[in-house]
Amino acid sequence: MLPAAAQWLHIDWMLLIALGWLAVGIAGALALHRLALVARWLFPAGGLLGLALFGVSLSALLATPETALLPVGLPGLPFHLRLDALSAYFLMVLGGASAGISAFAAGYFRKGEGTPPGLLCLEYHVFLASMLGVILADDAYSFMVMWETMALASFFLVTANHRIPEVRSAGYLYLTMARIGAIAILLCFGVLQANTGDYSFANMRAQALSPFWASAGFGLALLGFGAKAGVLPLHVWLPEAHPAAPSPVSALMSGVMLNTAIYGLLRVTLDLLSAPLWWWGGVLLAVGLATALFGVVFAAVQTDMKRLLAYSSIENMGLLFVGMGLTLIFAAYAMKPMAALALTATLYHVASHACFKSLLFLGTGSVLHATGERNLGKLGGLIRCMPWVAWLTLLGVLASAGLPPLGGFVSEWLLLQSFLFAPGLPVPLLTMLIPVVAALIALVSALAGYTMVKFFGVIFLGQPREDKLSEAHDAGHWERAGMLWLVLACLALGLLPSQFIQLIDPVTQQLVRAGLGAQVAAQGWLLAPVSLDQASYGPIIFLLGILACFALAFVLVRRLYHGRLRRAIPWACGFPWGTARMQDSAEGFGQPIRQIFEPFFLMRRELPSPFDSQPHYRVQVDDHFWRWLYLPLAELAATLARLIGRLQQGRIAVYLLYSFLTLIATLVVVAR
């Protein structure tokens, strides 16, 4: 018997939401080709469930931890579920972002080649429900089941357009990396349970591992969750798989799924492993920095808009790893307030990255629909025919570039604060490294600005580079609604940091036993994480200040002078033969980066000679990791497979010999 609704715990509601998502998905599978039903009813229903999840987890964030036992799966192995502050926070991000993405998806999916809409709806909602499951899981068994479901569902979503060979190979690469990651996570849980045979997280928490085994667990977790987050050198699947998927799915993968890796790593390092060692933080810091710099430099030279965003996701994952690394270092030295500051910065960035990256991917989806182009070199001038998409995307671009007064800036600000005020760490090397790290972070965020100007400027500004672009249509109502919801989230994150940090407070209290909530609440609208003398930031005053100057300048200019305006052809230094092709292309805009950061790229260039009758210029930018790591590994795997293949002789006598030898070997071992 179910208890009355009034006595339901948050976790019950969440299970109901997961069931709802599954029901929506199954309904989609039953109505395989009925696009109208799937688009107009099922995706909005999924969006409403996302909104409900957002609300429930918001309330769960402030409640005490709840547990539940789900008698599914193998006999004697029920799913342990637990809802604490950490999982409530990530569920809130999942619910909030997926609400907007589902609304957008309602207007996005059309009839076309590839997977039918009903099946996409099933995969999409199974994907959502499995992410919810991953975050709720409280034992290794259910975690792995959910984790694998998540990987498989997203694999099928990535290969929605499976008739295109590139999409198939991207899916294959994604699946391979997901496999490697999952094996590492499984081994990690194996280490963490310390031979007790009890795979519940409660048991893992109780184990006091020796530094060696704890470090082994950490290394495996880093490998497993790092493969999902796409940190160096496990990043190669991300720029292939994210662009291959349909845009709402790219948004879900980049904005939400990558967060499950961050969640997993936080869960393992700060919750399951009781005492972190300082060098774990150092490793995370180094990996994160390398990833962030690599991601942003590659993003700046991309010519495909979705690949550009995928590389930008790699950069943001790098920044999150830096934040986690710093948290671990501070936590290892029991500097609780500083650990809380760094953790708050990390969690804040999780939320703002989820919002702006989903928003940007949705924007590219609308552009893709309207123009059929992903190549930046064939876009341009869309702000005039797609004003809604352009202006909504602009806010995402500003947030992604880490500009005040939007969400991306707050997390960057908090992160830099935690670097600056790291009071004397016991290891001198770390103290010396911290300014260098802060400098690199500043460089990365400035480069992110460069990338985002390129992204927005080439797609939406200037003159259309192709004739067909002038017929592009603006996004429909559902797409606008989805994007608007995410824009509102970006604005709220940017303008109300104090309020949002108070929401993060229970999470930091749980993980590092300190929080910024009380300190921040005392200052009201100003954000002052340590003290007002030390650092403060008031985004609302900031925005009002700019707007007031804007308005005052506008009114005064009109009052004192005039408002005369004339439209004419562009001046362009009096050069009348300019065409749209003479604007900077995506390659042109990225050229300075290609020149300055040349060692980062594996470049092949074909330059025209002065005597060519048909000169052509070709440049291909590749990743060193492919050439020096992945191709040799693939070759090694192929060679090993060939060697093992020699065992396969195709003659029954040889196979009998194998069995005989195995039997003897077994007997020798057993008899001893």
Add this chain to the structure above:
Amino acid sequence: MSFSGLLSQLLEILLAVALAPLLSGWVSQCRAWLQGRRAPSLLQPYYLLHKLFNKESVLAEHASPLFRSAPYIKFGCMTLACAIIPTLSTDLPLAPAADAIALVGLFALARVFISLAAMDVGTAFGSMGARREMLIGFLAEPALLMVLFSASLISKSTSLTTIVETLGHRELAIYPGLAFAGVAFTMVSLAENARVPVDNPATHLELTMIHEALILEYSGRHLALLEWAASLKLFAYSCIGLALFFPWGVAEAQAPLAMLLALPVLVGKLAVGGALMAALETLSAKMRIFRVPEFLATAFLLAVIGMLVHLLLAR
């Protein structure tokens, strides 16, 4: 928020907006003298602004609202920047809204908007200007941040007013870290204000211009606002330099009357600073655009070294 605080805040904004063109005029006057030319009037920038405001604004046919609003946004950002840098007094009600990091963010916001606006019309020069501006920006921005961090480490605060108060009270202390930061800051401010080794504010040679290429399509009141904003930026940078390296003479909350003294001190410091900038510009030659990253990378490294030196000596 006290009455004197409000007063000093208002006074500071008005002073910045009113005096900024004068500082630009002074720098170009000094430049002309040093180069052996007859100098234009000190008030020339005001005449220029008046002339431009009176002209009608000619807009490219397909310019979007982004293009029209960018000058106002840049003007707003620069005014706010001048409002939060303590020049006359450290008793500023607006200052807690933005610390040193937010100040750098404010400059970045203006830069991104003006670069986007330059790409909006879709001419070859506009996008070239945007690309070069962002190129300079992504190197100068972290360098400026590192300079500010060097000062923050000394005062244990990123709040600009606290930095000025702390540094202003330690007349006799010598900070080697700040010396590195000072060199770096000089290089960054030359680059950020489109000054000679990096850009030339007086040039209209198409292939070398950066700032002028950005604002090529603007005319009339929009151009006037951008010119004004450029001089406000120069004013803001000069004030950051004064606040970090010569913070003496700034009035504090306890002594509102000191503001009477602070004004002539500020004008004197700005006059000397402007003359030095003109001298630097005259003594150096314009660089090729791809030497600029080296120049700015040097500034960036110097600033980081400044921080390291401070940490080494503080131990």
